[in-house]
Amino acid sequence: MASxxxxxxxxxxxxxxASHTYxxxxxxxxxxxxxxxxxxxxxxxxxxxxxxxxxxAYLVDSDAEVQLPTIESPNRTWPSVKDVFEMVYEMEKxxxxxxxxxxxxxxxxxxxxxxxxxxxxxxxxxxxxxxARFVLKRLRLADGNAAxxxxxxxxxxxxxxxxxxxxxxxxxSSGGSGADGNAA
Numbered sequence: 001m002a003s004x005x006x007x008x009x010x011x012x013x014x015x016x017x018a019s020h021t022y023x024x025x026x027x028x029x030x031x032x033x034x035x036x037x038x039x040x041x042x043x044x045x046x047x048x049x050x051x052x053x054x055x056x057a058y059l060v061d062s063d064a065e066v067q068l069p070t071i072e073s074p075n076r077t078w079p080s081v082k083d084v085f086e087m088v089y090e091m092e093k094x095x096x097x098x099x100x101x102x103x104x105x106x107x108x109x110x111x112x113x114x115x116x117x118x119x120x121x122x123x124x125x126x127x128x129x130x131x132a133r134f135v136l137k138r139l140r141l142a143d144g145n146a147a148x149x150x151x152x153x154x155x156x157x158x159x160x161x162x163x164x165x166x167x168x169x170x171x172x173s174s175g176g177s178g179a180d181g182n183a184a
Contacts, residue, residue, distance in 0.1 A: 002064075002109055002111070003105050003109065004102055004105035004106040004108075004109050004111060004114055005059070005062075005064045005065075007098070007101060007102045007105055008055055008058070008059060008064075008102055008114075009059070009065075009066065009067040009069075010069075010098075011055065011095075011098045011099070011102060012052050012055060012056070012066075012067070012068065012069050013069035013070075013071070014091075014094060014095050014098055015048050015049070015051045015052035015055070015095070016048070016049070016052055016069060016071050017069075017071055017072065017074070018044075018048040018091050018095065019044075019045045019046075019048035019049045019052070020045070020071050020072075020073075020074050021074040021075070021087070021091065022041045022042070022044040022045035022048060022088075023041070023042070023045040023074075024074040024075065024076050025041040025078075025084050025087075025088075026038045026039075026040075026041035026042040026044075026045060027076070028076060028077060028078060028084070029041060029081070029084070032081075034081065034149070034153045035153065035157060036152070036153040036154060036155065036156030036157035036158075036161075037081060037084075037152075037153050037156055039156065039157065040156045041084075044088075051121070051124070054117070054120070054121075055117075058113070058114065058117045062113065062114075075087075080144070081139060081149060082136070082139040082140065082142075082144075085132060085135050085136040085139055086136060088132045088135075088136075089129070089132040089133060089136050092125065092128045092129045092132050093129060095125060095128070096125040096128075096129060099118060099121045099122060099125055100122075102114070102118060103115060103118045103122065106118060127165075127166070130165055131162055131165050131166075134162065134165045135152075135161070135162075138152055138161075139152070
């Protein structure tokens, strides 16, 4: 089996483990009555399973063997919401490193279909890390303040917390400014 195919199969464990961990985080946050954070994590769990499915589709379409991984039971408690997002950020960085490794191997092995499939993941991981870093910075600013935590939770519920990050932030030319850089 080609090394990049083996690496994709190994990467499936990261995607499924992340999905399982995000589900555990969603449950823990829901138990704390932080419904906005909980909904976000539940969506992340589903999203990670979708990422695994994309890679599985590539393997099947390439007539390569799919090796489904064993998933460990994730942690079920965290000291704080900030600790949850520190873990999220670290998981996303690990996923990014794995995808970069697979991409390098795919290039070395001349598998253009694999690199084309992975291009989407590279863009996705840039967004995933940016989101996790943004929320983590907000939680660090909140510094355990209950009112700030409730506000962030509400912003997750109403969809406004990450809207700026998802739109590309302040450096997006279509981010609400006119052609001259002034507010439209």
